[in-house]
Amino acid sequence: VDEFGLIARLRAVLEAEEVSGPAEVVVGSGDDAAVTIPRGATATSVDALIEGVHFRRETFPLASVGRKALASALSDLAAMGAMPGEAYVQLGIPEDSTEADMDELARGLADCARLFGVRVLGGDVTRAPALMLAVTVVGHAPNAYDLVARSGAQPGDAVIVTGPLGGAAAGLLLLEEPHLAHDLSDGVVSALKYRQLKPTPLIEAGRTLAAAGATAMIDISDGLGADAGHIAEASDVQLTIELEKLPVVKGVADVAAAANRDVLELAAAGGEDYELLATVPREAAQDAVGRLEQAGGTPAVIGQVEAGSGLSLVDREGALRRDLRGFDQLGGSRSPGDRV
């Protein structure tokens, strides 16, 4: 496969369906740079998926790789409460890739772009020792103060998670060790693998939380423990999370038992669920939860913000669980890396 041929094929797949974004696009893909006229404020984030680090080709279909690379980048925009606009994709392709492989990868990317109204305005294709996708996404909001950073959590705020955790970690275990599926129904196994292979950026939930007055927000990519720690640090507050209130995806407890692991390890340290974690003024918390439920979500208030600094993950017995704060505890995969 020669490079210029590949570029042309990818462009054809990605440009097949144009969707309108919130920035006017003057020059699209195929030039030295894409030219847009943004209105208001922009939120920009980058994320990378690398073969052997974030996925293995043996267990990840290439369409899922393409889709997840864009989805995990969009999840960062969700965590700002931004509307997705444009994406730029850098692709590193190993020698043994076929045109059919690249078509499948591009299809996954294009599916995700279409689903979220994202325009892929440019990219870069090169050889690489392993398959790699580096994605840049640009989101929009009318004003900068419509966007939610990590740093605004205030003592007294409630801590809300948008949905159940542990599914992506359990799904990864099932992909890597199929025998763990032994006592589970096919439906549960599929649903858990789906959480790992096809994460959904919670764009609407992010905008709902922003509109409900969220003071800080982050997507749970590295694991609840790590990401809650990021809010605590950036906001210079103390976050206390009551682990018994944590919603857990159906079937995760069974996978944890079969794998001889603590279910909380999958739910709080596994990562890659791409649910959102937000702090909301206490008086606005019920309203925020209500709005998320109305939109079909299953949010939960799982803790509170206090004066101080640091993070406490407290179990049913009131004991601190320090072991749940790291990421990459599964060893097999690792969420797309954190920001510089």
Add this chain to the structure above:
Amino acid sequence: VDEFGLIARLRAVLEAEEVSGPAEVVVGSGDDAAVTIPRGATATSVDALIEGVHFRRETFPLASVGRKALASALSDLAAMGAMPGEAYVQLGIPEDSTEADMDELARGLADCARLFGVRVLGGDVTRAPALMLAVTVVGHAPNAYDLVARSGAQPGDAVIVTGPLGGAAAGLLLLEEPHLAHDLSDGVVSALKYRQLKPTPLIEAGRTLAAAGATAMIDISDGLGADAGHIAEASDVQLTIELEKLPVVKGVADVAAAANRDVLELAAAGGEDYELLATVPREAAQDAVGRLEQAGGTPAVIGQVEAGSGLSLVDREGALRRDLRGFDQLGGSRSPGDRV
């Protein structure tokens, strides 16, 4: 080296010196996304450098890798006539990298950012099987029509190159095969290696050409033959380039002779010189050349645009040189890939 530690170190190096950009920065690095308020039009481009594909660590100091990754991305903004604003860096780090390695890499990046007034607003750090840097740059202009795409060349336009070619290709040969330096002065050898290791994005030349009425512009990263072909295709015109008019970097002819290669192969197919190639209405060509010379450049008119479609590289005898149109003819390195 643990990932969160590395992220903190890189952030420290990159944030040590803040420079102001043309977009207001509301949220900088360290959040889910950077928040900016752009004014006017933005030009966005991505570029990647991958170990073993674009450089070898044996011949490329890590500071040069960091610097070149950003410089080659900025060169795409130069080719639009844009003012550089913000950058986002995705870093893939192999297991054997030390903290000192990463500091050196970050210093190279930071040096280049400072030199061109670029703010590094975010990034992503992850493990990778080989060192890789994927850079996204955002440039600015008051209006979209101030920016120059590849597609506007018109029959009658003159073709201008901003400076001499072949230096980067000769420099690469000298890095890979040091014995070729045998009959050259140390000064010439250093200057040629410098062209390969420390390319300069021609931001000012790009803005000068845009202001002088350039109708199409591209940076010469893949080689004159390939990049002139891109303008011809995007503009649907015929470009004729007279190879005898091509300015060639001092010493390139000697390196070519020592390596038993055609000097034109290095100058027209070698790539990575990051000079700009522009088409300018014939009546404006002398003015454009004069402005570039005043700014210290050594530009040359090397051809013209005609009705038709395609590219002709014509040598002294008037013969077509079809062999100079591909890129990657050196085998050893390859310019950062082309756009999707």
